[in-house]
Amino acid sequence: MxxxxxxxxxxxxxxxxxxxxxxxxxxxxxxxxxxxxxxxxxxxxxxxxxxxxxxxxxxxxxxxxxxxxxxxxxxxxxxxxxxxxxxxxxxxxxxxxxxxxxxxxxxxxxxxxxxxxxxxxxxxxxxxxxxxxxxxxxxxxxxxxxxxxxxxxxxxxxxxxxxxxxxxxxxxxxxxxxxxxxxxxxxxxxxxxxxxxxxxxxxxxxxxxxxxxxxxxxxxxxxxxxxxxxxxxxxxxxxxxxxxxxxxRGAKIYAEIIGYGSTGDAYHLTQPAAEGEGAARAMKMAIDDAGLNPSDVDYLNAHGTSTFYNDRYETLAAKSVFGEHAYKLAISSTKSMTGHLLGAAGGVEAIFTIKAIKEGLIPPTINYETPDEDCDLDYVPNEARKSNVKVAMSNSLGFGGHNATIVFKAFD
The missing domain is CATH 3.40.47.10 (Thiolase/Chalcone synthase)
Structure with missing residues (x-):
């Protein structure tokens, strides 16, 4: 089909x-x-x-x-x-x-x-x-x-x-x-x-x-x-x-949704699986579902909760999925500005991801002042960045070991 x-x-x-x-x-x-x-x-x-x-x-x-x-x-x-x-x-x-x-x-x-x-x-x-x-x-x-x-x-x-x-x-x-x-x-x-x-x-x-x-x-x-x-x-x-x-019906189109991945950690009630392996599988599943290579992704709206384990393990997950491209990938956490909206986070962050594609502008991670040696990727610190974003994805990770990733691309 x-x-x-x-x-x-x-x-x-x-x-x-x-x-x-x-x-x-x-x-x-x-x-x-x-x-x-x-x-x-x-x-x-x-x-x-x-x-x-x-x-x-x-x-x-x-x-x-x-x-x-x-x-x-x-x-x-x-x-x-x-x-x-x-x-x-x-x-x-x-x-x-x-x-x-x-x-x-x-x-x-x-x-x-x-x-x-x-x-x-x-x-x-x-x-x-x-x-x-x-x-x-x-x-x-x-x-x-x-x-x-x-x-x-x-x-x-x-x-x-x-x-x-x-x-x-x-x-x-x-x-x-x-x-x-x-x-x-x-x-x-x-x-x-x-x-x-x-x-x-x-x-x-x-x-x-x-x-x-x-x-x-x-x-x-x-x-x-x-x-x-x-x-x-x-x-x-x-x-x-x-x-x-x-x-x-001649509707305007913001973007196309092309990939979805969803996995379970089977590990712990509240703590992410070691090295972010469950999140990594969700990201890889979404990229595969979209028919893309990891290097095709320009921007990741991270789950980025501002907690010790999430940010460290999501960083490790990104490195696992993207390899060397992880260091070229723009990543930001808009939770730095909204706080964590729990079950609503994925909806709001999908909008940020889509707007980044449509407007060619990546929202920042504010309050980024002291680098963490365990979190050493490009988190678009403190100021928005103009960028030609063709493909972007959004992560959400939840208590119970739920991991979900969606992928959008510019419509043509």
Whole structure:
């Protein structure tokens, strides 16, 4: 069976850098940090004081108040970003095409805010005061469900829950749905709203987050003085479309998605496999799926969390896959500016990867001050770089040993 070509025709985002794609992108290439003071939970209760929070987001700009009240914050982000992406794609979903338009949006945690609120209601007032919308607001697949309902998309509807790889796995899985002919259009990406008491407490207890109190420098991927990731929130959504469908309706095309790799470490709950071997296999799988050689890749948007093991092992994985080309490859971690959006990271970082191709501009890794002898590649330090990016890829690596990589190329 011949594989169909798949292109990107729409983008939508809500991030700590801005509540749309263009603001997010312009801030990123300017090297602006979207990280600020921790405000969504009482900072005095935790050893951290900074986070990558979405600012001035109003869900009623996208859906009416009654519907917004039935959505957890992570779902609100997904619906808003999907509406923006579909508008950007100038995609009209009608009775004629609805069954060929699907949704695949990942979330690592889902509705933690709703869970905490309703648990307090239960403890303080009993089960009768628990909202009848509790379960459908909490479960991670509800972002896909609500986007499908809001847009009238009746095709494949799914959700990848693979921790911090959720967004990238969702995009890769949606890509394959179109490639094999099961849909013509997929609305896909990742969403997360994890800045809640229990989620923050959990990551603090795991000693995974930065205790640096300076919001502008706390996230410092690949820097020798990194001390953990900064929690973030938001959503990044793509409209993927078969080339035939896009050309038929005269859609603008940002890039073509050409490769996907997904592997498991089978090693440890939270720590990456030694030498990053699982990540290396995902990258190699994606490059092979794209029909390319490693030397064809111009840019890698790294998972780059600003944790000791991730940055060291992802660097080793890149060296394993790319060999000598690793030292010529431009690599950056946009988490230096957004923080770590967990299940949404892959969606937002796919947008950065696509924009790097389209705009010929690679976003930087900010806060890179002290080189680490174990991280000795080109991390595009501190300033964006003009570059003719023909092929770019994005990594996402998650707790549980989930590794996912997607490859995009300039459309011709």
């Amino acid at each position: 011949e594989k169909r070509r798949v292109v990107v025709t729409g983008l939508g985002a809500v991030t700590p850098l801005g509540n749309d794609v263009e603001t997010t992108w312009s801030q990123a290439v300017a090297g602006v940090s979207g990280i600020g003071a921790l405000t969504r939970v009482p900072a005095e209760n935790f050893p951290i004081s900074v986070s990558g929070e979405v600012k001035d987001f109003e869900p009623t700009d996208f859906v009416d108040r009654k519907d917004a009240r039935k959505m957890d914050r992570f779902t609100q982000f997904a619906v808003a970003s999907s509406l923006m992406a579909v508008k950007d794609a100038d995609l009209k979903i009608t009775e004629e095409n609805a069954e060929r338009v699907g949704v695949w949006i990942g979330s690592g945690i889902g509705g933690m805010e709703t869970y905490e609120q309703q648990f307090h209601n239960f403890i303080e007032k009993g089960y009768r005061r628990v909202s009848p919308f509790f379960v459908p607001m909490m479960i991670p697949d509800m972002a896909s469900g609500q986007v499908s309902i809001t847009l009238g998309a009746k095709g494949v509807n799914s959700c990848s829950v693979t921790a911090c790889a959720s967004g990238t796995n969702s995009i890769g899985d949606a890509f394959k749905v179109i490639q094999r002919g099961d849909a013509d259009v997929m609305i896909t990406g990742g969403t997360e709203a994890p800045i809640t008491n229990m989620a923050v407490a959990g990551f603090c207890a795991a000693k995974a987050v930065s205790t640096n109190s300076d919001p502008k420098t706390a996230s410092r991927p690949f820097d020798k003085n990194r001390d953990g990731f900064v929690m973030g929130e938001g959503a990044g959504i793509l409209v993927l479309e078969s080339l035939e469908s896009a050309e038929k």
